[in-house]
Amino acid sequence: MLAFLIKRFANAIFVMLSVSFIAFMIFRFVGDPVELMLNEQATQEQRDDLRTRLGLDQSFIAQFGTFVGNAAKGDFGISFRNQQDVLAMIAERFPATFELVIVATIISLVVGIPMGVITAIRRQTWYAEAMQFTSIIGVSLPSFVVGIGLILIFSVWLGWFPAFGRGDTVQIGWWSTGLLTHTGRMSIVLPALSLSLFQITLVMRLVRAEMLEVLRSDFIKFARARGIPARAIHFRHALRNCLMPVVTMTAMQIGGLIAFALVTETVFQWPGMGLLFIQAVTFVDVPIMAAYLCIVALIFVLLNTIVDITYAVIDPRLRGAEK
Amino acid sequence: MMMQAVSPPDPTPDAAALGAEAVLEVSNLTVEFPTRRGVLTAIDNVSMQIAPGEILGVVGESGAGKSITGLAVLGLLEAPGRIAGGEIHVAGRRIDMLSEDELTKVRGREMGAIFQDPLTALNPLFTIGVQLVETIRLHSGLSKEAARDRALTLLREVGIPAPRERLSQYPHQFSGGMRQRVVIALALAAEPALIIADEPTTALDVSIQAQITALLRRLCKDHRTGVMLVTHDMGVIAETADRVAVMYSGRMVETGRVKDVIHDAQHPYTKGLMAAIPSLHERVETLTQIDGAMPRLNARPEGCAFNPRCPMAGPRCRRENPVLAPAGRNQAACFLHDGGTE
Numbered sequence: 315m316l317a318f319l320i321k322r323f324a325n326a327i328f329v330m331l332s333v334s335f336i337a338f339m340i341f342r343f344v345g346d347p348v349e350l351m352l353n354e355q356a357t358q359e360q361r362d363d364l365r366t367r368l369g370l371d372q373s374f375i376a377q378f379g380t381f382v383g384n385a386a387k388g389d390f391g392i393s394f395r396n397q398q399d400v401l402a403m404i405a406e407r408f409p410a411t412f413e414l415v416i417v418a419t420i421i422s423l424v425v426g427i428p429m430g431v432i433t434a435i436r437r438q439t440w441y442a443e444a445m446q447f448t449s450i451i452g453v454s455l456p457s458f459v460v461g462i463g464l465i466l467i468f469s470v471w472l473g474w475f476p477a478f479g480r481g482d483t484v485q486i487g488w489w490s491t492g493l494l495t496h497t498g499r500m501s502i503v504l505p506a507l508s509l510s511l512f513q514i515t516l517v518m519r520l521v522r523a524e525m526l527e528v529l530r531s532d533f534i535k536f537a538r539a540r541g542i543p544a545r546a547i548h549f550r551h552a553l554r555n556c557l558m559p560v561v562t563m564t565a566m567q568i569g570g571l572i573a574f575a576l577v578t579e580t581v582f583q584w585p586g587m588g589l590l591f592i593q594a595v596t597f598v599d600v601p602i603m604a605a606y607l608c609i610v611a612l613i614f615v616l617l618n619t620i621v622d623i624t625y626a627v628i629d630p631r632l633r634g635a636e637k
Numbered sequence: 638m639m640m641q642a643v644s645p646p647d648p649t650p651d652a653a654a655l656g657a658e659a660v661l662e663v664s665n666l667t668v669e670f671p672t673r674r675g676v677l678t679a680i681d682n683v684s685m686q687i688a689p690g691e692i693l694g695v696v697g698e699s700g701a702g703k704s705i706t707g708l709a710v711l712g713l714l715e716a717p718g719r720i721a722g723g724e725i726h727v728a729g730r731r732i733d734m735l736s737e738d739e740l741t742k743v744r745g746r747e748m749g750a751i752f753q754d755p756l757t758a759l760n761p762l763f764t765i766g767v768q769l770v771e772t773i774r775l776h777s778g779l780s781k782e783a784a785r786d787r788a789l790t791l792l793r794e795v796g797i798p799a800p801r802e803r804l805s806q807y808p809h810q811f812s813g814g815m816r817q818r819v820v821i822a823l824a825l826a827a828e829p830a831l832i833i834a835d836e837p838t839t840a841l842d843v844s845i846q847a848q849i850t851a852l853l854r855r856l857c858k859d860h861r862t863g864v865m866l867v868t869h870d871m872g873v874i875a876e877t878a879d880r881v882a883v884m885y886s887g888r889m890v891e892t893g894r895v896k897d898v899i900h901d902a903q904h905p906y907t908k909g910l911m912a913a914i915p916s917l918h919e920r921v922e923t924l925t926q927i928d929g930a931m932p933r934l935n936a937r938p939e940g941c942a943f944n945p946r947c948p949m950a951g952p953r954c955r956r957e958n959p960v961l962a963p964a965g966r967n968q969a970a971c972f973l974h975d976g977g978t979e
Contacts, residue, residue, distance in 0.1 A: 532757035539711055539752075539833075540772045540823055541745025544737070554762050630807040631761060 322622060326615045331382065333611035337604040338381045390605035395597045400605045404587060408609075409489050410480055411579070411586030415571040417493075417506040419564060422513030427553075427560070429514070430521025434529065435548050445518070452515035461508040461581035468504060475504050478583040505582040509575060513567060520563055524556035531555075557628055565621040569614040658729050660830040660863035661687040661710065661748075666723035668702075668709050668887075670934075677934040679705045679718065681887045684961075687831065687863035692854065694878030694895065695867045696910075698931050702887040703867045707833040709733075710865070711750055712740040728830040746776045749824030751853075753836040755816035759808035765819050766804030769826065776827035791822040796852060814845035821852065828860060835867045850877045871914055875899060883907050886931055886942035888958075893967030903964035904971045905947045941971070951978025 348364050365371050369380055384390070390400040429449075433442040469477035481497030483490040492498025528534065529552055537551050576588025583589070587606065594602035626632045668680035680702045687693045695703045708714050710725055712732065725733040727747050732740065744750075752758050760768060769788035773779060779787060785804070792800035795818040808816060817837065824832055834853065838846040854877050857864045866878055874881050875895060882892040883904065891904040902908045909927040929946040932938060938945055944954040953972050964974035972978045 532752060532754055533760045535713060536750065536752055536758040536820070536823075537760065538713060538741075539744055539750035540826070541741055541743070541775060542771070543741055543775075546771075551760050551763075555760070629762060630764075631809045 318622075318626075322619050326619060329615050330608075330611060334382055334385055334608055335378065337385075337607045338378050340600060340604055340607070385605075385608055390608070391601040393594075393599055393602055395594075395599045395602075400601045403590065403602065404605055404609060405488055406490075407585060407587045407590045409491060410584060411572055411575055411588060413491065413493060414502060414505055414509065414578070414584060414586060415568055415575060417502055418510035418513060418571060419568055421506060421510040422517050423560075423564065425510075426514040426517025427521050429518040430556075431525060431548060431553060433518065434522045434525035435544075449515040449518055452511050453519075455511070457508060457512060457577050458581050460511050461505070461578055464504045464508050465581075476501050477504070480585055505578050505584050508581070509571060509578045513571075516563065516567070517560060520560055521553075521556055524559055525552055528552045528555045554628070558625065561624050561628065562621055565617040565624075566614075569610070569617050572613055573610045658689075659686040659726070660689050660728055661685070661865065662724075662726040663706075663710065664724050666706070666709060666725065667721045668705055668714065668718060669721040670718050672717070674935065678721075678937075679887050679934060680709065682723070683884070683887075683889050684723075685865075685882055685889070685892070687865060689830065689863055690858055690861040691880070692857055692864040692866055692878045694874035694881040695865060695884060696869060696871060696874055696881060697884035698869065700886075700931060700934075701884040703869075703884050704835050705887075706884070707750075707835050707865060707867050710831075711744060711748065711833055712737075713750075745772060745829065746827045747829050748831040748833060749827070749829040751817070751820055751824050751832060751834040751837045754840045755813055755820050756840065758820050759816060761808055764805050764807055765811070769804070769819075769823060772823055772826045787826075788822075791825060792819070794856070795819070795822045795825075796848075797822075813841055814848065817841060817845075817849050818852065821849075821856070825856065825860070825862070829862065831863045831865070832857070833865045833867070836869070837866070838873055839868065839870070846873065847876070853877060871899070871910070883910070886937055887934065888942060888970065889961065890943065890971070891964075891967055891969040892961065893965075897966040901965055901967070903967050903969040903974060904943075905949050905973070906943045907969070909946075949973060949978065953978050 348361055348370065352360060352364060362371075369377055372380075388401050392398060393400055393403060429445055433445050436442045465477045468475045476497070479501060480492050481499070481501035482495040483492045483498055484494045492502060525548075529548075534547060534552060537547050542551065572587070575584075575586060576592055578584065579586045579588040580592060587609075590602065591606050593599075594606070663686065664684045666680055666683045667678065670677040670679055683702075683706060685693060685695075695706060697703045705714070705718070708718075709720055710727070710732075712735070714720070720733050723733070724731055727743065730743075730747070732743055732747075735743065759765065763771075766785070766788060769791065770781065770784045773784040773787050773791075774781070777784070777787070788804060789800050792803060797803055797815060797818055803811075808819070811819065821837075837853065838849050841849060850873055853864065853866075856862065866874070868874060878895050880893065881895050881898050883890050883898065883906070885906050891898060891902065891907045893903075898907060899911060902911050906927070909925075912925045913927065915924055927946055932942060932945070938955070940956050941947070941950070941954040941959050944950040947954065951972070957972075959970040959972050959975060961968040961970045962975040964971065
C-alpha cells in the first residue's frame with residue numbers, strides 16, 4: 315500500500331508540473347504583463363523596473379522555476395484587476411462552489427443509483443420505461459435551460475426557493491458554509507438540482523448498463539442457485555460489482571462540475587469560483603486564470619488518487635501483492 | 638409408473654437406494670423457447686429419476702439439451718425459455734409449478750448446483766467465509782459463530798487445507814481446483830437432497846478433474862445426495878456415475894447402468910459415441926466419427942432425430958418418433974429394439 319501511495323504521489327507531482335507549465339505559458343503568450351499592468355504614459359525606466367521586480371528579465375527556465383516555487387507555496391501573485399492576492403480571492407470563492415458540487419453529487423448518487431437498479435431489474439415495466447425516457451430529456455437539456463426552468467417553476471410561480479444568491483453563510487475558519495443556515499440550505503436546492511440533473515441521468519444509465527452486465531454473470535446465477543433471495547442478489551451481490559465505474563465517473567464528474575459549474579453559477583448568481591473565472595476572462599486577469607487552472611488540476615489529481623484508493627477498498631483483487 | 642419405465646431392468650449396485658423415495662423425479666419434461674420464427678423445443682418429453690446417493694450422468698453433444706435439463710430442474714431457465722409440459726419432483730415435492738419466491742426457498746436447501754467455471758462462480762468482492770456464512774445462515778438460521786464453525790467443517794470436508802485462514806480470503810486467492818471445492822462446499826451448505834453438477838470439471842486441469850470427481854463421488858455417497866452430473870465427457874461419466882442418460886437433440890436416446898451403456902450400447906448413436914472414444918491399447922490412424930452433425934432445433938427431422946446420420950435407419954424412423962423401450966440391459970429409443978424400422 316505504501317509503495318502504491320508513493321507511486322501515485324510521484325504521478326501526481328508530474329501531472330501538476332505539466333499543468334503549471336501550461337499555466338505559466340499562458341502568462342508568457344497571452345501578452346506582455348508589463349504592458350497590461352502599466353498605463354501608456356509609463357517611462358522605459360518604470361517598465362524596466364517593473365520587469366526586474368516581476369523577474370521577467372530572467373531566463374525562461376529560471377522564471378518557470380520561480381513560478382513553480384511560488385505556486386507550491388500557494389503564491390499565485392496578485393490579480394491584475396484589483397491588486398488582491400489571487401489565492402485569497404479563490405479561497406474566498408471556493409467553499410461556495412465546493413458545497414454546490416458536493417450537494418449536487420450526493421443528489422445524483424442518491425437518486426441515480428436506485429433508479430439505475432430499478433430500470434435494470436424491472437426492465438419491462440412502464441415505470442422503468444418512463445424513467446428511461448425521462449433520462450433522455452435529462453441528458454439532452456442544456457443546464458442553463460434547466461436552471462431557468464427551475465427558477466421559473468419553483469421561485470417565480472411557486473415561490474418555494476430563492477432564485478439567486480447563496481443566502482446567509484456561517485464562517486468556520488476560512489471556510490464559509492451556507493449549509494448551516496435556513497436561507498443557505500433553501501438557496502442551494504435549485505442550483506444543486508439544476509447541476510445534478512445531468513448527473514442523475516448519467517449515473518442512472520451507467521448503473522443500469524453495469525447491472526445488466528453483472529446480472530448475466532456466472533456468480534449471480536450461482537448465487538440464485540444457492541437460494542439467495544432476489545433483494546440480496548440485486549442490492550448486495552450485483553450492485554457492489556457495479557460500483558467501480560460509478561466511483562470513477564462520479565469522482566471525475568466532481569472535478570468537471572467544479573471546473574464547469576460556471577454556467578449554473580452564472581444563472582443563479584452563485585458566488586463561486588466559476589463566476590470569478592468568468593469575470594477574470596472578461597478582464598484578461600491572467601494570474602487568476604492561471605491559478606484557477608492549477609487549482610482545478612490539483613482537484614482532479616487529488617480525486618484521481620482518491621479513486622484509486624477507493625478501488626482498492628471496493629475490489630480486493632486490486633489490493634496489490636498482499637498475501 | 639415412470640420409475641419402472643426408466644430404471645434398468647436389473648437392480649443397480651445401490652439396491653437400497655431404489656427402495657427409498659427418489660430425490661429427483663422428472664416426468665415427460667418439455668422445455669420450449671418461443672422465438673420470432675416459431676417455438677423451439679429444446680427438451681422433448683424427457684423423463685429421469687435419481688435415487689438418494691446415486692449419480693446419474695447426463696451426456697450428449699453441445700446443444701443436446703443436457704444443461705437445459707439441469708437449469709429447468711433448478712428453475713433457472715433464462716427467458717424466453719419455459720417449461721411447457723411435464724412434472725419435476727424434488728425430494729417428493731412438485732416444484733415446476735412454484736412461484737419464483739417459493740423456488741428461491743427450495744434452491745440451495747433442497748437442491749444445490751455446481752457450475753462449469755469455478756473462476757467466475759464466486760462473487761469476487763466477498764471473502765469465501767462471507768459467502769459460506771451467508772448461504773449457511775440463509776438456510777439454517779444458525780448464529781454467525783455457529784455458521785462459521787459449519788463453514789470450517791464444510792471446507793475441511795471438501796479438502797481445503799488450513800480452512801481457518803482460507804475463510805478470510807477472496808476467491809482470486811484460490812486456484813481453480815480449490816475454487817471448485819469451495820463451490821462444492823457452497824452447494825452442500827444446506828445438505829440438499831439433490832445436486833445438479835453442470836460440467837463441474839470441464840474448466841479444470843485433467844489432473845485436478847480426477848480429484849474433483851472423486852470428491853464429488855465420496856460426498857454424494859457419504860451424504861446420500863443424489864447428483865445429476867451433466868457433462869460431454871464420457872471419461873468423467875465412466876469414473877463417477879452409477880447410471881447414464883444419453884441425450885440427442887433434446888431427447889433421451891438411451892439410459893442404463895454406466896458399464897452396460899459403455900460396453901453394450903444399444904442405440905446406434907450411443908454405439909457411434911462409444912466407438913469414437915480412442916482406445917489406449919490399440920493404435921489407430923484416423924479417429925472414428927459419426928458423419929454429419931446434430932440437427933439444429935428448428936431443423937429437427939421428422940421421426941427419429943438421429944435418422945439422417947443413422948446407418949441403420951429405415952422408413953419408419955423417418956415417420957415415427959421412437960420412445961424408450963427395453964433394449965439389452967438398457968433402455969433405448971430405437972425401433973431396432975421396438976418392432977423394427979420398416
